[in-house]
Amino acid sequence: MQQIINFIIRNKTFLLFLLLFSISLSFTIQSHSYHKSKFINSANFLTGGIYNYVSNVNRYFSLKKQNDILAQENNRLKSILFNSKSTKNQNYIDSLSFSHTYKFTSGIVLKNSYSSSKNTLLLNKGSLDSIKEDFGVISTKGIVGIIDHTSKHYATVLSILNTSSKISAQLKKTNHFGTLTWNGISPYYTQLLDIPKIAPVKVGDTIVSSGRSSIFPKGIPVGTIHDFKLDAAENYYEINVKLFNDMTNIEYVYVIENTDIQEITNLLNPNKNE
Amino acid sequence: MNSVAYSNIMRFILLVGLQVSILNHINFFGYINPYVYILFIILFPVKNNRLLFIFLSFLVGLTIDIFSDSGGIHAAACVSIAYARPVILKFCFGTVYEYQSIKFNTVEFSSKFIYITLMTVIHHFILFSLEIFNSSIIILTLQKTLFSSIFTIILCVMITIIFSRKSK
Numbered sequence: 305m306q307q308i309i310n311f312i313i314r315n316k317t318f319l320l321f322l323l324l325f326s327i328s329l330s331f332t333i334q335s336h337s338y339h340k341s342k343f344i345n346s347a348n349f350l351t352g353g354i355y356n357y358v359s360n361v362n363r364y365f366s367l368k369k370q371n372d373i374l375a376q377e378n379n380r381l382k383s384i385l386f387n388s389k390s391t392k393n394q395n396y397i398d399s400l401s402f403s404h405t406y407k408f409t410s411g412i413v414l415k416n417s418y419s420s421s422k423n424t425l426l427l428n429k430g431s432l433d434s435i436k437e438d439f440g441v442i443s444t445k446g447i448v449g450i451i452d453h454t455s456k457h458y459a460t461v462l463s464i465l466n467t468s469s470k471i472s473a474q475l476k477k478t479n480h481f482g483t484l485t486w487n488g489i490s491p492y493y494t495q496l497l498d499i500p501k502i503a504p505v506k507v508g509d510t511i512v513s514s515g516r517s518s519i520f521p522k523g524i525p526v527g528t529i530h531d532f533k534l535d536a537a538e539n540y541y542e543i544n545v546k547l548f549n550d551m552t553n554i555e556y557v558y559v560i561e562n563t564d565i566q567e568i569t570n571l572l573n574p575n576k577n578e
Numbered sequence: 579m580n581s582v583a584y585s586n587i588m589r590f591i592l593l594v595g596l597q598v599s600i601l602n603h604i605n606f607f608g609y610i611n612p613y614v615y616i617l618f619i620i621l622f623p624v625k626n627n628r629l630l631f632i633f634l635s636f637l638v639g640l641t642i643d644i645f646s647d648s649g650g651i652h653a654a655a656c657v658s659i660a661y662a663r664p665v666i667l668k669f670c671f672g673t674v675y676e677y678q679s680i681k682f683n684t685v686e687f688s689s690k691f692i693y694i695t696l697m698t699v700i701h702h703f704i705l706f707s708l709e710i711f712n713s714s715i716i717i718l719t720l721q722k723t724l725f726s727s728i729f730t731i732i733l734c735v736m737i738t739i740i741f742s743r744k745s746k
Binding site: 316317318320321324327328329330331332333334335336344345346348350353355358365416417418419420421422426460487488490491522 | 598599601603605608609610611621628629632633639640643644645646647648649650651654657658660661692708709710711712715718
């Protein structure tokens with residue numbers, strides 16, 4: 305017993321180092337799996353408050369650019385509004401014209417990152433604005449990510465520029481769908497995997513969200529095909545998608561709530577509902 | 579003693595504030611960010627409780643982690659360089675370190691530069707290996723380490739020169 309205590313006292317520096325190092329490693333490994341990192345996230349009172357303050361200052365520097373983006377969007381929406389003859393029978397091809405299944409909340413990005421391989425955003429809306437985990441986040445041009453954690457006033461978003469994010473997406477022309485992932489290299493391109501070889505893939509085709517995950521509605525624009533190749537087994541395409549969104553410059557976003565999600569999950573997992 | 583503690587607390591708050599509010603958002607060429615907050619570890623007084631030092635380094639790293647949603651990568655890298663610091667100090671300053679406490683204002687510039695370089699490169703290498711967590715793209719890890727290190731070293735050296743008090 306005496307020797308054990310002596311050993312601990314002699315090596316206390318090393319043991320403390322080992323303890324702290326393993327704690328931080330476990331945090332790191334936790335953060336690699338979705339929704340697991342419980343306390344190490346920036347959606348808390350202190351960090352959210354500081355980022356809110358910083359963002360209030362920073363927002364002045366991009367006012368002109370954001371105005372341009374808003375004007376562009378208004379322009380696009382107006383052209384759709386005045387050119388549509390029969391609004392009743394229109395299919396839901398545009399990102400903002402869904403039936404009431406989807407509820408939109410606008411938010412402001414307080415913190416954006418795109419240089420690391422696990423990128424997250426911080427929004428100024430939280431659980432008090434009835435935002436919950438697994439809601440989709442889009443900007444005026446396309447998909448941004450999925451809500452990861454929420455606190456009372458803030459929420460973190462798992463960006464599509466995160467190597468652990470997986471979003472279902474499809475070709476706009478046909479219904480062949482695949483998984484949208486990111487390889488961590490360029491913030492302007494993401495990768496669409498598992499598109500079957502039989503699908504008619506062409507450079508320049510549009511990729512949209514598929515609506516299969518019930519997080520995003522069908523038809524939200526993602527990007528265009530930049531280049532593609534067959535994977536190692538030669539059964540599926542690996543497609544490089546050039547994003548419509550400039551992920552390095554995002555300020556105003558919309559959070560999408562699917563109000564039918566409970567019904568859909570109950571229907572898909574009837575056994576769990578007993 | 580009190581003034582040492584006070585100046586270190588101020589340094590902690592100022593460096594973390596600078597890091598999370600400005601330096602994390604520079605993204606020079608898309609991915610190069612300086613991590614100047616390690617100056618807290620580099621400039622921590624040498625003659626001091628080692629347990630406290632390692633714990634404070636962990637705290638600094640964890641604070642940065644919470645702000646940047648990065649799990650525990652900064653904490654791990656900080657703890658490692660804090661643990662390895664005596665070895666690096668001995669390597670860079672030799673006998674000066676062994677017999678008296680170093681004042682970072684008074685040592686030679688060249689050995690101080692080597693010291694900052696070593697600490698930065700080790701920190702950045704651990705940081706980016708944990709961040710990318712994939713040995714198949716080790717080139718990307720090394721590339722990020724190299725470029726971010728250069729940026730960090732330049733800034734660190736500049737800050738130490740600007741804020742060094744002329745000691746009598």
